[in-house]
Amino acid sequence: MAAIIRVLGLALAVHAARSDTCDGTCDARTINGSAACGLELLPWDGSFGATVATPMRDIVDAPCLHDAVRAAFAAHRLLRWSGEALAPDDELAFMKLLPHDGSPGAAHGPQGVAGVDAEKYARWRVPARDEILLQGEGFVPAGHHGVPEGHLSSGKPIKEWHTDGHYEAREPSIATSMYCVSVKPVGGDTLFMDARVIYDELDDAERGVFDCADIEYSRSPVSMHSSGYRALLEGESAASNVGSLYAEGAGRARAPGATHPAVWVLPDGDGRRSLPLAPMWIDKLNINGTTLAGDELQLLVAKVLARGERSLKTYAWTPGDFVVWDNRALLHSATPNDGFSPEGLRLLHRIRLAGNLAPVGPDTCAR
Ligand SMILES: O=C(O)CCC(=O)C(=O)O
Numbered sequence: 457m458a459a460i461i462r463v464l465g466l467a468l469a470v471h472a473a474r475s476d477t478c479d480g481t482c483d484a485r486t487i488n489g490s491a492a493c494g495l496e497l498l499p500w501d502g503s504f505g506a507t508v509a510t511p512m513r514d515i516v517d518a519p520c521l522h523d524a525v526r527a528a529f530a531a532h533r534l535l536r537w538s539g540e541a542l543a544p545d546d547e548l549a550f551m552k553l554l555p556h557d558g559s560p561g562a563a564h565g566p567q568g569v570a571g572v573d574a575e576k577y578a579r580w581r582v583p584a585r586d587e588i589l590l591q592g593e594g595f596v597p598a599g600h601h602g603v604p605e606g607h608l609s610s611g612k613p614i615k616e617w618h619t620d621g622h623y624e625a626r627e628p629s630i631a632t633s634m635y636c637v638s639v640k641p642v643g644g645d646t647l648f649m650d651a652r653v654i655y656d657e658l659d660d661a662e663r664g665v666f667d668c669a670d671i672e673y674s675r676s677p678v679s680m681h682s683s684g685y686r687a688l689l690e691g692e693s694a695a696s697n698v699g700s701l702y703a704e705g706a707g708r709a710r711a712p713g714a715t716h717p718a719v720w721v722l723p724d725g726d727g728r729r730s731l732p733l734a735p736m737w738i739d740k741l742n743i744n745g746t747t748l749a750g751d752e753l754q755l756l757v758a759k760v761l762a763r764g765e766r767s768l769k770t771y772a773w774t775p776g777d778f779v780v781w782d783n784r785a786l787l788h789s790a791t792p793n794d795g796f797s798p799e800g801l802r803l804l805h806r807i808r809l810a811g812n813l814a815p816v817g818p819d820t821c822a823r
Pocket residue numbers: 591592610611620644645646647788789790791
């Protein structure tokens with residue numbers, strides 16, 4: 457069984473046992489009578505994830521824990537709290553502890569494309585805190601932080617593996633958070649896979665392709681294969697399955713998106729490489745003057761993404777859960793939204809603050 461470990465605020469030391477001391481390095485203020493400088497974590501089995509036992513508001517209120525929570529995020533790439541009762545300002549205050557672009561007017565994701573999804577995103581943002589977007593499935597009654605009532609449906613009837621925003625932003629969101637307000641009795645799990653494991657599984661020939669490649673993304677969705685690992689190929693069913701969120705975009709000319717190295721060298725923590733491919737948004741892969749596109753590219757992407765399955769985790773939401781993950785290291789997908797029970801409301805708050813770093817590829821490549 458995983459042991460609870462405690463990350464000390466400023467020293468960033470990880471101890472195998474619980475400790476209530478501040479190690480002489482941190483602000484000795486106390487919360488509920490105990491020292492505030494130790495972050496209690498329960499690491500998950502597998503390559504990523506940890507449950508944080510220290511309540512989120514205690515972390516936000518204790519400056520000596522801020523470095524500790526950033527270190528925990530870099531070490532585990534996904535942190536999860538349960539039983540939280542958070543106001544929008546609490547969620548935002550926490551997300552501002554992680555790397556982001558804090559400049560006025562920063563474009564927090566998702567931005568979307570006018571006439572496709574941009575208006576739908578704008579409609580589901582919390583008016584006074586527009587960094588927060590409502591996600592889910594079902595009827596949202598009036599009174600939820602001022603968002604107008606209406607039927608929310610942000611899923612797709614298929615899986616779609618991706619990482620948030622790198623198809624549309626030069627400096628994509630580093631962290632995404634989801635805070636669970638309510639669930640439907642059936643359906644609505646979120647899937648995660650480790651993009652570092654996907655990179656590790658590449659053979660030499662595949663590394664030869666991906667290590668020095670750039671990917672040109674589009675900001676327009678395409679219909680996906682049910683595996684979520686690739687788009688539909690030429691000649692496969694032309695029926696659109698992108699879901700109501702993207703329905704207006706299917707079949708239209710593709711809006712150009714961002715271009716990034718295919719492989720990201722993670723700047724913090726372990727310095728490992730990751731391959732966070734997003735097949736719904738991929739347009740072209742360019743390497744040494746050669747371009748892969750269309751079916752050839754999609755089949756290659758599907759082949760390598762499928763190998764991430766050994767790191768797959770299915771997250772079943774409970775109201776009060778807050779999960780934050782690193783978009784540079786992990787891929788995620790909703791489960792198909794045709795598996796929901798009709799009753800109830802799946803409602804989550806999502807925050808994707810604008811990033812402050814452009815992805816960097818291996819330094820052995822001339823770009
Ligand atoms: O709702 C979910 O479970 C995940 C949603 C998602 O993948 C997204 O909107 O980026």
